[in-house]
Amino acid sequence: MQVSKEQVQEYNQHLLKEHQRKFEFISSGLINVEDILKKLVKFQVAIPSWALGSGGTRFGRFSIGGEPRNLEEKIEDIGLLHALNRSSGAISLHIPWDIPSSASNIKTLAAQNDLRFDAMNSNTFQDQPGQELSYKFGSMQHVDKAVRQQAIDHNVEVIKYGIELGSSSLTVWLSDGSNFPGQLNFRKAFQNTLESLKEVYAALPNDWKIFVEYKAFEPNFYSMTVGDWGQSLLYATKLGDKAFTLVDLGHHLPNANIEQIVSLLLMEKKLGGFHFNDSKYGDDDLTVGSIRPYQLFLIFNELIEGMDARGMDHAADLAWMIDASHNIKDPLEDLLQSVEAIMIAYAQALLIDRKKLSEVQNSNDVVAAQEILQTAFRTDVRSLVAEARLRNKGAIDPLFVYRNEKIREHLIKERGAKTVATGL
Ligand code: RM4
Numbered sequence: 199m200q201v202s203k204e205q206v207q208e209y210n211q212h213l214l215k216e217h218q219r220k221f222e223f224i225s226s227g228l229i230n231v232e233d234i235l236k237k238l239v240k241f242q243v244a245i246p247s248w249a250l251g252s253g254g255t256r257f258g259r260f261s262i263g264g265e266p267r268n269l270e271e272k273i274e275d276i277g278l279l280h281a282l283n284r285s286s287g288a289i290s291l292h293i294p295w296d297i298p299s300s301a302s303n304i305k306t307l308a309a310q311n312d313l314r315f316d317a318m319n320s321n322t323f324q325d326q327p328g329q330e331l332s333y334k335f336g337s338m339q340h341v342d343k344a345v346r347q348q349a350i351d352h353n354v355e356v357i358k359y360g361i362e363l364g365s366s367s368l369t370v371w372l373s374d375g376s377n378f379p380g381q382l383n384f385r386k387a388f389q390n391t392l393e394s395l396k397e398v399y400a401a402l403p404n405d406w407k408i409f410v411e412y413k414a415f416e417p418n419f420y421s422m423t424v425g426d427w428g429q430s431l432l433y434a435t436k437l438g439d440k441a442f443t444l445v446d447l448g449h450h451l452p453n454a455n456i457e458q459i460v461s462l463l464l465m466e467k468k469l470g471g472f473h474f475n476d477s478k479y480g481d482d483d484l485t486v487g488s489i490r491p492y493q494l495f496l497i498f499n500e501l502i503e504g505m506d507a508r509g510m511d512h513a514a515d516l517a518w519m520i521d522a523s524h525n526i527k528d529p530l531e532d533l534l535q536s537v538e539a540i541m542i543a544y545a546q547a548l549l550i551d552r553k554k555l556s557e558v559q560n561s562n563d564v565v566a567a568q569e570i571l572q573t574a575f576r577t578d579v580r581s582l583v584a585e586a587r588l589r590n591k592g593a594i595d596p597l598f599v600y601r602n603e604k605i606r607e608h609l610i611k612e613r614g615a616k617t618v619a620t621g622l
């Protein structure tokens with residue numbers, strides 16, 4: 199299923215006048231609108247290969263129908279998103295959920311869809327059919343060296359797949375930890391994990407990065423061996439220059455100040471990547487911006503501030519990815535909404551008058567600081583984001599095209615109502 203540039207342009211024609219009215223209104227009040235648009239045009243968010251089907255909970259799963267049956271169809275789905283919003287130009291693969299049968303064919307297909315390969319993800323949190331040793335009591339932390347070796351070998355294999363596809367980073371998220379006090383010697387678990395990660399690190403090509411993703415709880419409920427940004431930073435620092443911390447928005451304890459974490463990791467040159475989602479309680483994996491859009495904006499504020507302070511390229515120097523699970527929405531619609539929420543928060547944060555903010559911070563003018571932030575946050579930037587899409591030859595309103603083209607209905611006809619995509 200594809201949407202052609204011509205189809206997209208046809209829809210745009212209908213919406214153009216109204217769009218221009220809104221865009222002129224916002225741009226007339228901004229001095230740096232071209233600058234902002236350039237940044238929005240460049241910004242790309244990777245889509246994970248495991249989020250294109252219905253997710254579920256341990257209580258049940260409700261299929262959406264037309265889910266991609268293989269990696270080729272997943273690439274098609276992301277190609278479709280990218281054709282609509284022009285901001286989803288990368289795919290992140292999870293191994294072994296998405297092992298490419300032929301790397302060169304997959305590479306060609308991705309290129310046809312204008313997609314590149316973002317970070318590769320390993321999986322030592324599930325046992326696979328036929329796997330020799332179990333990860334029930336952890337993988338890289340395991341008391342048995344043979345289990346640790348199996349986890350190391352898997353990660354090295356994931357790097358190999360990544361090299362074939364032209365990826366240049368590996369994200370390691372470990373579910374390792376313990377469910378009960380006394381189950382684990384924390385120090386030994388840390389040391390085993392570090393030793394294992396060192397072996398994976400040694401297998402990284404020179405131009406690769408490794409991201410150590412942390413998570414406060416789940417699936418282990420008493421301790422997690424990479425449980426917070428402090429632990430992740432310890433591993434990343436001990437590993438070396440190619441190792442970074444990865445922040446997943448849903449992986450914190452309630453009310454954590456994620457924007458402050460981001461700021462300090464950037465300062466330490468140790469922030470490597472980002473997984474976007476939203477949550478009310480924990481790792482809820484909800485649509486980005488659906489619960490706490492102000493927090494998302496504050497995070498982007500720190501990201502821009504910290505990246506600019508180091509002269510970093512917003513689009514290229516960090517790995518941006520959505521990491522969500524869709525239990526009741528059409529995953530493709532959900533992903534369109536998520537990308538839109540990210541672009542909105544990014545655009546709002548680009549509006550912040552940084553010179554003024556720094557001045558009022560230096561004079562302890564707390565009220566003015568809040569005014570500056572909230573003026574930006576309360577600006578309706580949707581037409582700015584739409585203008586960036588338009589200049590990129592995308593749709594003014596991606597969701598409108600998606601629904602009017604009845605894409606899900608087509609996918610169900612093409613692939614069947616009972617297909618189940620690999621992933622969450
Ligand atoms: C984890 C974590 C990882 C993702 C898996 C599927 O909670 O967020 O990034 O790879 O889920």
Ligand code: MN
Binds near residue numbers: 371521
């Ligand atoms: Mn994640």
Ligand code: MN
Binds near residue numbers: 446448449481521
């Ligand atoms: Mn997660």
